[in-house]
Amino acid sequence: MDSDALPLSRGTLDRDARRRSDGIEAILAGPRVRVVRVRRGRVSGDETGLELGSEIAEGAEAAYLGRDEDGWSYVADLGTGLPDPDPGRALDDPQGPPSGISVRDVGWQLEPLAAGVATAALAMANWHAAHRFCPRCGAPSTLALAGWERQCSREGSAQYPRTDAAVIMSIVDDDDRLLLGHGVAWPATQFSVPAGFVEPGESLESAVRREVLEETAIEVGEVTYQGSQPWPFPASLMLGFRGRAVTTEPRPDGVEVTEAMFVSREELTTLITDGTIRLPRPTSIAHYLISDWYGRDWPVTPWISA
Numbered sequence: 001m002d003s004d005a006l007p008l009s010r011g012t013l014d015r016d017a018r019r020r021s022d023g024i025e026a027i028l029a030g031p032r033v034r035v036v037r038v039r040r041g042r043v044s045g046d047e048t049g050l051e052l053g054s055e056i057a058e059g060a061e062a063a064y065l066g067r068d069e070d071g072w073s074y075v076a077d078l079g080t081g082l083p084d085p086d087p088g089r090a091l092d093d094p095q096g097p098p099s100g101i102s103v104r105d106v107g108w109q110l111e112p113l114a115a116g117v118a119t120a121a122l123a124m125a126n127w128h129a130a131h132r133f134c135p136r137c138g139a140p141s142t143l144a145l146a147g148w149e150r151q152c153s154r155e156g157s158a159q160y161p162r163t164d165a166a167v168i169m170s171i172v173d174d175d176d177r178l179l180l181g182h183g184v185a186w187p188a189t190q191f192s193v194p195a196g197f198v199e200p201g202e203s204l205e206s207a208v209r210r211e212v213l214e215e216t217a218i219e220v221g222e223v224t225y226q227g228s229q230p231w232p233f234p235a236s237l238m239l240g241f242r243g244r245a246v247t248t249e250p251r252p253d254g255v256e257v258t259e260a261m262f263v264s265r266e267e268l269t270t271l272i273t274d275g276t277i278r279l280p281r282p283t284s285i286a287h288y289l290i291s292d293w294y295g296r297d298w299p300v301t302p303w304i305s306a
């Protein structure tokens with residue numbers, strides 16, 4: 001699998017970390033500034049590209065994302081910091097439908113630069129929204145280092161933007177069949193490969209084996225790293241693996257996973273073609289792990305789920 005081709009891993013922005021110490025005001029006052037706006041989990045623009053301004057909204061916080069090869073500086077307008085009770089609220093909400101793009105839906109359609117800017121902007125907006133108070137003493141914190149730090153207003157301690165490691169894996173048995181499961185909260189026909197968060201004190205390989213065992217009772221032997229992509233929904237980094245199953249009778253846990261099965265390529269083709277199952281949308285690393293196992297001769301359309 002070509003990790004650099006993963007939709008949200010294609011960003012070409014120079015993160016230009018040295019300039020962060022100038023502060024966001026100085027960066028915004030400089031030449032060639034492009035501002036991307038994040039509101040309610042959506043990024044300004046549509047599937048053809050980002051909508052870029054030159055200023056941030058009054059009272060909004062902002063983060064410097066980096067610069068492109070033409071010298072444009074990209075800044076994310078993160079909003080005012082007021083909590084958004086429900087970023088996915090219904091379209092009939094009195095505030096109106098959310099504007100802008102869902103990176104999850106259209107990230108794979110964006111140009112590499114735009115995909116990288118949108119992904120970083122959303123990731124930063126999500127982190128800042130969730131870290132407005134100091135985890136040591138509970139006092140409000142303020143943005144510093146052009147968005148790459150928050151400082152406690154009482155004691156000055158610093159917090160830095162983090163990301164949550166999650167593993168996702170194509171598990172293949174000795175007959176080269178792929179393990180698929182159905183998550184309890186998913187639409188009825190949706191299937192994917194196993195995934196889960198890495199726990200504190202755990203290696204990535206252990207997390208791969210533990211998650212598959214917990215969800216499907218399948219034991220995994222050899223584990224091989226495949227690639228990664230950021231997944232800011234709200235704060236994950238997806239680390240893709242391939243694992244070798246050493247048992248062949250999946251038993252779903254009934255809690256997180258309600259169905260699990262090994263499928264051959266022929267069986268999967270039939271299940272997709274007759275509409276029995278749908279597979280993950282093209283922005284996800286799951287899509288690429290499954291495609292990589294399946295091989296090259298795969299029609300695009302059946303992969304795209306609503």
Ligand SMILES: [Zn+2]
Pocket residue numbers: 134135136137138139152153154155156157
């Ligand atoms: Zn504090």
